Amino acid sequence: MASSRDDFIIAIRSAFLKKSTQQKFSLSTLILISLFTIILSNYDFKIIRYAKIGINEVVYRSSFIVSIPENFIKNTFLEINEYTTFFKKYKEDQNELNKLRSENISNEIIQNENRELKELINDYVSSSEMLLAKIIVDHDSPFLKSIIINKGSKDNVKIGTNIFDQSYLVGRVIEVNYRTSRVLLLSDLNSNVPVTIAPQNVQAIITGSGTDFAQIKYIKEGIFDEFTEQSIIYSSGTGAIFKSGIPIGRLKSSVNEDIKEYNVEFYSDFSQLKYVFADVGSKIEITKVEEKSNNSEVEDKTPLNAKLKILEDELRIIEDSNLKFQSENDFLKTKINELNINITILKNEITNQKKIINQIDIDKEELEFLRLNLLYSHKCQTRKLFSTGYKIGTPEYKKCILNKGKIDD
Amino acid sequence: MINFKTKGFYYKLYTWFPIMFLFISVLNEFDFNYLNLRYFSFNFPFILIFYFTIKDVKNFDYSLVFLSGLVNDTVTGLPLGISSLSYILICIATSYIRNITIRPNPIKDWFYFLFVISLINSINYSVLTLFFSFDLILVSYLINTLFTFFFYIIFYSIFKYYMKGLND
Numbered sequence: 228m229a230s231s232r233d234d235f236i237i238a239i240r241s242a243f244l245k246k247s248t249q250q251k252f253s254l255s256t257l258i259l260i261s262l263f264t265i266i267l268s269n270y271d272f273k274i275i276r277y278a279k280i281g282i283n284e285v286v287y288r289s290s291f292i293v294s295i296p297e298n299f300i301k302n303t304f305l306e307i308n309e310y311t312t313f314f315k316k317y318k319e320d321q322n323e324l325n326k327l328r329s330e331n332i333s334n335e336i337i338q339n340e341n342r343e344l345k346e347l348i349n350d351y352v353s354s355s356e357m358l359l360a361k362i363i364v365d366h367d368s369p370f371l372k373s374i375i376i377n378k379g380s381k382d383n384v385k386i387g388t389n390i391f392d393q394s395y396l397v398g399r400v401i402e403v404n405y406r407t408s409r410v411l412l413l414s415d416l417n418s419n420v421p422v423t424i425a426p427q428n429v430q431a432i433i434t435g436s437g438t439d440f441a442q443i444k445y446i447k448e449g450i451f452d453e454f455t456e457q458s459i460i461y462s463s464g465t466g467a468i469f470k471s472g473i474p475i476g477r478l479k480s481s482v483n484e485d486i487k488e489y490n491v492e493f494y495s496d497f498s499q500l501k502y503v504f505a506d507v508g509s510k511i512e513i514t515k516v517e518e519k520s521n522n523s524e525v526e527d528k529t530p531l532n533a534k535l536k537i538l539e540d541e542l543r544i545i546e547d548s549n550l551k552f553q554s555e556n557d558f559l560k561t562k563i564n565e566l567n568i569n570i571t572i573l574k575n576e577i578t579n580q581k582k583i584i585n586q587i588d589i590d591k592e593e594l595e596f597l598r599l600n601l602l603y604s605h606k607c608q609t610r611k612l613f614s615t616g617y618k619i620g621t622p623e624y625k626k627c628i629l630n631k632g633k634i635d636d
Numbered sequence: 637m638i639n640f641k642t643k644g645f646y647y648k649l650y651t652w653f654p655i656m657f658l659f660i661s662v663l664n665e666f667d668f669n670y671l672n673l674r675y676f677s678f679n680f681p682f683i684l685i686f687y688f689t690i691k692d693v694k695n696f697d698y699s700l701v702f703l704s705g706l707v708n709d710t711v712t713g714l715p716l717g718i719s720s721l722s723y724i725l726i727c728i729a730t731s732y733i734r735n736i737t738i739r740p741n742p743i744k745d746w747f748y749f750l751f752v753i754s755l756i757n758s759i760n761y762s763v764l765t766l767f768f769s770f771d772l773i774l775v776s777y778l779i780n781t782l783f784t785f786f787f788y789i790i791f792y793s794i795f796k797y798y799m800k801g802l803n804d
Contacts, residue, residue: 234736242731254731257702257724264706264717265763279716286663286710293663366664366711371770373713403711409713416771437773 280404287375287407291363305499341472356508357391358382362500363407372415372435374398376503379406383507389470391504392495396420396462396473400499400505408505412497413441413475421465422491427453430463433475433491438477440490451489454478460491470506599628606632649689650802651695654688658701662708662719679753679784681708683791685723686749689730691799692739698727702730715768722756737739742792750785 243255252260267275309316360382362442364375378384379402388400402409411418418435424443429450433441458478464471476493564590607627609616614636617624627634661680681704688696705720712719729752733745757777764770 238732238735241735242728251697251699252702254698254724254728257698258721258728260702261705261717261721261724262722265715268716269767282710282716288705289707290711291662293660297664364711371713416773438778619747 240364265523283402283404283409284407287364287404290366290375294366296362356506357504358384360384360390360408360503360505362503365498365500372412372437373401374410374412374497374500374503376408376410376505377406378505379404379408381405382505384408384505385507387468388604389473389506391473391506392500393504394474395494396469396475397493397495397497397503399468410503411492414439414497420445420469421463422452422460423463424478425459425461427458429453430465435459436490439497440492441476443489443491444589451487454480456480456488589613596625596628599631603628603632607634651693653798654684654693654696655704658684658704659707662704663711676783677780678787679780680784680787680791681719681723682726682753682756682784683749683788684724686730686752686760686788687792687795689727690734690784692734693799693802698724701727714764718760718763722760725756725759726752742789746785746789746792749788750781753781753784 243253268279302435318524358378360376360378362374363377376384376390384400384403386400386403388408389396390398390400396413397410398410398415400408401411412435413420413433414435414437416435416437420433420441422431423429424431424434427450429446431446432444434444436442456478460475460477462469462471462475474494478489478493479492482487483491604619607616607624609618617627617634657683661684685701689698689701701723702720705718705723706716708714708719709716729748733748737744757780761772761774761777765774
């Protein structure tokens with residue numbers, strides 16, 4: 228028993244410490260170096276960072292060169308696959324192209340409208356500058372889903388830069404070297420994206436599952452019933468990690484143990500990516516807003532100051548509105564005076580007109596009397612003997628004339 | 637199969653083949669992942685390192701194995717040193733089995749390989765999830781271990797021809 232234990236210890240010691248003539252280092256030394264490297268790589272020292280960037284640059288380029296034969300085989304394999312379904316796909320593509328062309332016009336209109344509305348609500352308008360990047364390493368590891376692109380800090384790529392395939396979101400940059408960067412794909416387990424599910428307008432977070440689908444998380448129970456196969460997933464922009472309104476995929480239902488589940492099927496096929504776009508654009512207006520908010524943040528550090536500032540703002544608003552009301556009041560008073568003067572003038576005018584109308588009426592009556600007088604004066608005039616008429620100028624005479632010569636007994 | 641009349645340049649190149657192949661495999665991630673088979677992946681460097689260290693092949697230097705681990709970490713995006721540690725642990729395991737074995741048996745080696753890769757993948761998984769907070773699928777690791785185990789015997793028969801050429 229003791230001898231077997233001794234043998235084991237000797238064998239282990241030999242395995243660790245014995246260095247054959249071929250080997251430059253013993254295994255125990257290399258184990259220690261490995262552990263030291265793991266610990267060091269965990270810290271973000273400047274020297275380590277630069278060493279890592281240097282190793283990355285060399286290894287990525289070497290990997291790209293070494294991968295050429297395998298990529299050639301892979302591409303040939305894919306091309307043969309494509310040729311077998313060529314015609315069918317061509318027909319489908321043609322139909323889709325026609326459909327997309329018509330949709331494109333309305334999309335442009337919506338985009339413009341959206342831009343205008345964003346400006347109206349004081350949202351930022353970011354100027355996107357898309358940089359075409361080639362994928363140099365895309366080894367589809369079963370554990371981590373990431374790609375290496377041939378653009379780095381030299382091309383203004385930063386950690387967090389959004390990466391697109393056409394107009395679809397595919398991931399974000401998690402590691403930047405001088406001329407290369409690593410992109411974490413949306414399908415990776417460590418990828419979380421805040422999204423909006425349309426048309427239900429549900430906010431959620433999708434998490435990569437290591438496959439071609441993503442899982443929907445952090446939504447209320449029962450909301451799943453509202454979803455349909457046609458529901459579209461696009462980034463909501465919450466958290467400012469991803470830009471808002473970028474299409475990601477659509478919902479796909481599956482039945483798992485008699486329970487209907489919804490997963491997100493990505494628009495983009497991550498295994499077929501050759502070129503991608505890196506959004507290195509600057510957010511012009513948001514920077515201003517951010518700067519402004521940063522300044523105000525510094526000022527409003529203490530709660531008392533913040534309270535005072537709110538009260539001052541309130542006071543200023545009240546004073547402003549008071550001034551506005553006063554000037555409005557003055558304006559209304561002058562307007563009332565003007566109107567009163569107008570009324571007096573109009574009243575005078577009416578009195579004058581009434582007078583004129585009365586005069587006209589009198590004249591008209593007089594004229595009628597004179598006309599009738601010519602006709603019936605002989606009937607109403609008094610004679611010297613046996614007279615039945617009236618004396619000229621008397622009211623009775625006038626009445627008689629107006630009654631067309633009829634004398635009242 | 638291969639007969640080197642004189643141990644000149646070609647023989648030297650031939651002796652460097654395993655380590656060259658190891659570097660190519662870590663740089664290229666030689667794993668047929670583009671076939672898009674969902675439950676298929678295997679770790680070729682594990683097979684290569686295990687086989688050639690158990691045979692104690694000339695020019696298969698541990699320091700180069702360590703370096704290939706660093707390259708693998710860079711390509712796959714793992715924290716630096718993880719793969720190096722795994723590869724060196726394989727080297728220790730093979731060194732130990734070589735010390736205690738008098739009559740080598742391929743089947744025994746094969747099952748010992750299963751034990752070793754299971755242990756190393758477990759360490760790998762634990763370190764990545766516990767210390768680096770990586771989200772990893774355990775099933776993928778199990779499948780990877782299983783396929784690596786199955787493929788070992790296939791590559792064993794291929795590498796046997798290489799060894800025959802080296803010894804002749």
